Amino acid sequence: MVECGAKHLIYVSRSAGKSKDDENFLHELQVHGCRTQTFAEDVADSSLIKKVVQNAAKPIAGVIQMSMILKVQGTWNLHNAIPGKDLDFFVLFSSLSGILGQIGQVNYAAANTFLKAFVQYRYSLGLPASVLDISAMADIGYVSNRPSVLAQLRCAGMQMLKEPDVLDALRLAILRSLPTPSAAYETTSTMATGFHSVSNPAHLATAVATDTSILDDEETSGELLAIQIGKQLLTFMLSTESEEELDLGRAPSDMGVDFLVSIEIRNSWRQSFRSEITVLGILNAHSLKDLGKMAAKNLKEKFERRNEAMK
Helix, strand or coil, X not given: CCCCCCCEEEEEECCCCCCHHHHHHHHHHHHCCCEEEEEECCCCCHHHHHHHHHCCCCCCCEEEECCCCCHHHHHHHHHHHCCXXXXXEEEEEEECHHHXXXXXXXXXXXXXXXXXXXXXXXXXCCCCCEEEEECCECCCCCXXXXXXXXXXXXXXXXXXXXXXXXXXXXXXXXXXXXXXXXXXXXXXXXXXXXXXXHHCCHHHHHHHCCCHHHHCCHHHHHHHHHHHHHHHHHHHCCCCCCHHHCCCCCCHHHHCCCHHHHHHHHHHHHHHHCCCCCHHHHXXXXXXXXXXXXXXXXXHHHHHHHHHHHC
């Protein structure tokens, strides 16, 4: 968030600012010109949360609720303590267990399901909200520090996320926080991150059909689509190159894409993005990132025209 321009951050947790790692991290933020406030408080105590809000150095513009245990009460307290109409976003971090369930974790799954419903509740009040249903993370956080838990999840077939995956999802969640009028009950501001199938760009096309503002940030949306296009290229070419080695600045032709592979990409493009692209358009693209931006632009224009025609 600091890289995106945030200058004031508040951290609230029972151990905020107490560890050496916390001190080093806060110093790093200060070096980058960000002022921080830490409150070692319990988010379940409503009176303490109100004091935190009162003692904030600047008006609070957004909330990110990432509690592992105090999901329900903590979310209610944040909702009640912070004037909602002054917020740009109210992002709740949930888990895939709220969608899939998990053996022996009924209470945890129920708490995560509550967060999804809470987004609808805030929407009914005209307040911003969005929820991220994420999988386990391999490089940072609770699971990454517990090898036995990480091994169990991998054996169960769960896809491990990395920090960039969640940061990309968080950007979209912030962009999609504002409530939009709808004739049907739906949650367009819900993102599930951790399914293998989520990498299918058709899911983004489905979401854009109801909310074109998802693509307002052309740089982020274009990069996300470029990654998915690159993954498809690697699959079609039976490449041994890993997703981590994917260079979005490379041109498809430099990756060995020929006429036949371009036809496969064109057919996949039609199915995923519901728009047209020529074989030459793929072969002559300067980079994967350019293809991603082209896909984002086509998607947005297509559904904006459709929505305008329906008015």
